[in-house]
Amino acid sequence: MGSGDIPFFGYQLISAPLQANDNRVAAPVVFQDADFKGASAVLQEGSYNRVPGDVGDNAISSIKVPLGWKVTVFADYDLKGASREYTTGSGWLADFNDTISSLKVERI
Numbered sequence: 001m002g003s004g005d006i007p008f009f010g011y012q013l014i015s016a017p018l019q020a021n022d023n024r025v026a027a028p029v030v031f032q033d034a035d036f037k038g039a040s041a042v043l044q045e046g047s048y049n050r051v052p053g054d055v056g057d058n059a060i061s062s063i064k065v066p067l068g069w070k071v072t073v074f075a076d077y078d079l080k081g082a083s084r085e086y087t088t089g090s091g092w093l094a095d096f097n098d099t100i101s102s103l104k105v106e107r108i
């Protein structure tokens with residue numbers, strides 16, 4: 001059984017490849033590398049004046065955002081600087097790659 005397969009009362013649910021905006025994730029997740037790889041941190045609702053967990057400052061390269069959530073990313077600490085809103089995930093943050101220093105997470 002692969003790591004993405006979920007045993008469920010004797011049945012085995014074979015998971016499809018995760019999509020960028022995957023509502024099977026319960027909360028937004030940020031990743032250090034593109035395509036949802038590398039160190040990651042699950043986000044709760046609220047404001048993060050620094051990037052949480054092991055991902056690090058100026059390191060986020062991809063993000064998953066489930067339906068019903070919005071993640072606003074900021075280039076500087078304390079929710080300052082250039083910002084962008086994500087209501088769907090992205091496997092590559094392009095010009096925001098390795099620039100994020102703080103985040104705001106909301107239910108919408």
Ligand SMILES: [Ca+2]
Pocket residue numbers: 031032033034058059060061097098
């Ligand atoms: Ca990175």
